[in-house]
Amino acid sequence: xxxxxxxxxxxxxxxxxxxxxxxxxxxxxxxxxxxxxxxxxxxxxxxxxxxxxxxxxxxxxxxxxxxxxxxxxxxxxxxxxxxxxxxxxxxxxxxxxxxxxxxxxxxxxxxxxxxxxxxxxxxxxxxxxxxxxxxxxxxxxxxxxxxxxxxxxxxxxxxxxxxxxxxxxxxxxxxxxxxxxxxxxxxxxxxxxxxxxxxxxxxxxxxxxxxxxxxxxxxxxxxxxxxxxxxxxxxxxxxxxxxxxxxxxxxxxxxxxxxxxxxxxxxxxxxxxxxxxxxxxxxxxxxxxxxxxxxxxxxxxxxxxxxxxxxxxxxxxxxxxxxxxxxxxxxxxxxxxxxx
Amino acid sequence: xxxxxxxxxxxxxxxxxxxxxxxxxxxxxxxxxxxxxxxxxxxxxxxxxxxxxxxxxxxxxxxxxxxxxxxxxxxxxxxxxxxxxxxxxxxxxxxxxxxxxxxxxxxxxxxxxxxxxxxxxxxxxxxxxxxxxxxxxxxxxxxxxxxxxxxxxxxxxxxxxxxxxxxxxxxxxxxxxxxxxxxxxxxxxxxxxxxxxxxxxxxxxxxxxxxxxxxxxxxxxxxxxxxxxxxxxxxxxxxxxxxxxxxxxxxxxxxxxxxxxxxxxxxxxxxxxxxxxxxxxxxxxxxxxxxxxxxxxxxxxxxxxxx
Numbered sequence: 295x296x297x298x299x300x301x302x303x304x305x306x307x308x309x310x311x312x313x314x315x316x317x318x319x320x321x322x323x324x325x326x327x328x329x330x331x332x333x334x335x336x337x338x339x340x341x342x343x344x345x346x347x348x349x350x351x352x353x354x355x356x357x358x359x360x361x362x363x364x365x366x367x368x369x370x371x372x373x374x375x376x377x378x379x380x381x382x383x384x385x386x387x388x389x390x391x392x393x394x395x396x397x398x399x400x401x402x403x404x405x406x407x408x409x410x411x412x413x414x415x416x417x418x419x420x421x422x423x424x425x426x427x428x429x430x431x432x433x434x435x436x437x438x439x440x441x442x443x444x445x446x447x448x449x450x451x452x453x454x455x456x457x458x459x460x461x462x463x464x465x466x467x468x469x470x471x472x473x474x475x476x477x478x479x480x481x482x483x484x485x486x487x488x489x490x491x492x493x494x495x496x497x498x499x500x501x502x503x504x505x506x507x508x509x510x511x512x513x514x515x516x517x518x519x520x521x522x523x524x525x526x527x528x529x530x531x532x533x534x535x536x537x538x539x540x541x542x543x544x545x546x547x548x549x550x551x552x553x554x555x556x557x558x559x560x561x562x563x564x565x566x567x568x569x570x571x572x573x574x575x576x577x578x579x580x581x582x583x584x585x586x587x588x589x590x591x592x593x594x595x596x597x598x599x600x601x602x603x604x605x606x607x608x609x610x611x612x613x614x615x616x617x618x619x620x621x622x623x624x625x626x627x628x629x630x631x632x633x634x
Numbered sequence: 635x636x637x638x639x640x641x642x643x644x645x646x647x648x649x650x651x652x653x654x655x656x657x658x659x660x661x662x663x664x665x666x667x668x669x670x671x672x673x674x675x676x677x678x679x680x681x682x683x684x685x686x687x688x689x690x691x692x693x694x695x696x697x698x699x700x701x702x703x704x705x706x707x708x709x710x711x712x713x714x715x716x717x718x719x720x721x722x723x724x725x726x727x728x729x730x731x732x733x734x735x736x737x738x739x740x741x742x743x744x745x746x747x748x749x750x751x752x753x754x755x756x757x758x759x760x761x762x763x764x765x766x767x768x769x770x771x772x773x774x775x776x777x778x779x780x781x782x783x784x785x786x787x788x789x790x791x792x793x794x795x796x797x798x799x800x801x802x803x804x805x806x807x808x809x810x811x812x813x814x815x816x817x818x819x820x821x822x823x824x825x826x827x828x829x830x831x832x833x834x835x836x837x838x839x840x841x842x843x844x845x846x847x848x849x850x851x852x853x854x855x856x857x858x859x860x861x862x863x864x865x866x867x868x869x870x871x872x873x874x875x876x877x878x879x880x881x882x883x884x885x886x887x888x889x890x891x892x893x894x895x896x897x898x899x900x901x902x903x904x905x906x907x908x909x910x911x912x913x914x915x916x917x918x919x920x921x922x923x924x925x926x927x928x929x930x931x932x933x934x935x936x937x938x939x940x941x
Contacts, residue, residue, distance in 0.1 A: 335765020335858065342765075364764045366858075459905055486900050490909050496765065497862050498853040503648055507897045510640030510780065522766055526853050537779045 324381035325361035327352065327575055330373045332389030332411075333492040334521035335364040341521055341549040341567065345388045345411065348571025355572075356579055371395035378403040384578045386571065390414045390462050391492055400425045407583050409574045411567055412462060415587060427587045428570045432462070433469030434624055435563040435597030436517070437631045439546045440473020441620055442561055442599065443515045444481050445613045446544075451482045453508035455527055457495040457520035459487040461634065466519035466548070466563075468632045477616065484508050488523045501526030509534060509543055515560060517546035524548065531558040544608075551600045560608050564598045566590065593625045641894060643780035647852070649883075649890035650787045651676070651861075654845030655868030656875065656882040657797050658838040662724070663877055664801060665834035666814035666827075666932040667731060670742030672842050673865025674749030675723040679846025681753040682719035684856035685760050687712030687770040709773045713786065713847050720843015723749070724835040732828050732835075735936035746865075754858055767856040786848040793841070798879040810834050814930035817937040827937045870916045877930060889916065 393414040413427030488494035501523035518524035547562030590596020623629040662669035690708035730741040801807040817827035875881030
């Protein structure tokens with residue numbers, strides 16, 4: 295076989311890989327709404343799935359059509375651009391990693407609207423005129439689940455597993471720590487981050503290692519804010535409870551209600567990305583799209599925690615009353631929660 | 635502070651994937667074929683193991699799958715499928731760099747890219763998401779906690795001496811090494827270098843596929859690019875271990891221990907520094923030891939049979 299055939303063969307293998315990578319293009323007719331997911335992607339049962347629920351609800355209630363993409367790290371801007379070029383009048387970027395790209399692309403497509411979840415105001419203080427920058431006060435929700443953890447722990451040790459080591463995730467950590475200490479000053483908080491790159495949000499094997507170390511050090515409740523990395527934390531809790539024959543290791547989910555069979559999910563800190571996505575689509579449809587920064591905290595019911603029929607046996611009425619009192623203090627402005 | 639048993643168990647469970655992948659590297663490179671494709675082969679192994687487990691899960695009369703109560707055989711079939719898929723990937727690497735005699739590094743890189751794209755594509759077909767699979771039925775855990783590991787982990791620990799015995803105490807192992815040192819000499823003695831290399835790659839692929847299945851079994855799920863560079867760390871361990879199964883396994887334990895230590899220290903010292911620790915150690919160790927490590931003589935060189 296000659297050199298030419300050889301090169302063609304090698305290139306063929308590379309090219310087929312590249313083609314397969316770029317699957318999932320939008321349909322021929324432009325969708326009313328397009329959305330590009332964050333690291334972790336659809337099926338993370340957390341951040342991205344919350345955004346997807348917002349899309350689904352908009353599709354059911356407002357009759358909009360939608361398209362979406364799950365980019366790899368390198369092609370975030372390309373994905374946004376492809377959606378904008380496809381003619382979609384409203385394009386979402388889900389996650390702080392889109393901040394730079396969405397500003398660049400929005401300037402190139404001034405006639406279309408863009409929305410960025412978790413927009414990073416520090417990196418890009420000048421929000422383009424056609425961009426809605428959606429932000430949450432995660433620390434307030436994290437504070438309340440921290441209080442639940444501090445009141446519920448039996449070992450007086452609780453854990454925190456963060457995804458990427460960045461200010462956004464430090465907001466979760468700071469709020470959680472403050473919440474734990476507010477109700478139980480003697481309780482120790484062990485904190486770990488999965489990594490220093492965006493991939494830290496999608497490494498469940500790493501999440502499991504971190505959970506192993508924290509449960510192994512005596513923590514009985516772990517709050518994770520780490521995308522699908524957290525699936526490893528859930529697995530480790532399940533495994534330990536199964537081996538012990540009782541539920542003594544708990545996880546606090548994040549962004550979506552992460553309840554699973556087995557009773558190991560104590561509660562979840564909810565970030566209403568679904569509501570933000572839905573509301574933005576609705577406003578756009580009604581011609582009321584508002585550019586600029588929008589912030590959602592406890593007061594706006596943009597963050598919160600889950601206590602319903604499923605997990606009310608895990609959170610006693612007494613704990614609930616104390617946490618609700620803290621919630622009231624924050625909403626009324628009597629208590630501020632540290633964000634770093 | 636964790637109990638020492640927890641720390642040792644944590645280290646061992648991190649080491650499993652590294653050990654399997656570095657054994658895969660040893661088998662392939664001892665036969666003279668550079669196998670940088672370990673990362674991609676593991677990824678394919680992880681995906682196929684998950685997808686086949688998913689496909690074998692019994693579906694209830696109501697159409698609902700229940701991973702928790704699924705038949706115990708499903709994850710075992712998945713595991714076997716992951717190993718076979720890895721083996722096939724190894725053979726594909728063989729076709730490109732033995733039959734076609736393309737550059738072995740390029741073929742490895744191409745396979746890694748192919749694996750990344752193909753698993754995402756297939757994940758979309760099976761699970762409607764290019765990022766995450768469903769959570770599937772899990773393999774049992776054997777042993778007493780904290781030393782309760784998947785059967786794959788126990789197998790990995792047994793495979794270390796087994797692969798050593800194969801390479802250094804059997805005729806087939808001697809032939810494999812001969813082909814990696816001096817294929818022409820082996821050829822004149824009646825050992826067919828290219829056929830031996832194909833067999834070595836099939837075995838190497840199977841081991842790497844098993845490593846991928848081990849990752850997936852750990853979390854009962856496939857996630858896009860879930861190997862996250864572990865194949866490359868394993869390659870470093872293989873070189874650090876001087877292409878010897880025992881040395882490579884020891885190097886894997888060393889890397890796993892540094893990763894476990896990193897978790898413990900993260901909270902106390904600069905997190906960026908702590909997180910870089912395993913990689914820093916990799917660089918330091920390779921810079922310090924590689925000079926003295928000798929690669930198989932014919933590594934990376936295609937062999938053209940005279941007959």
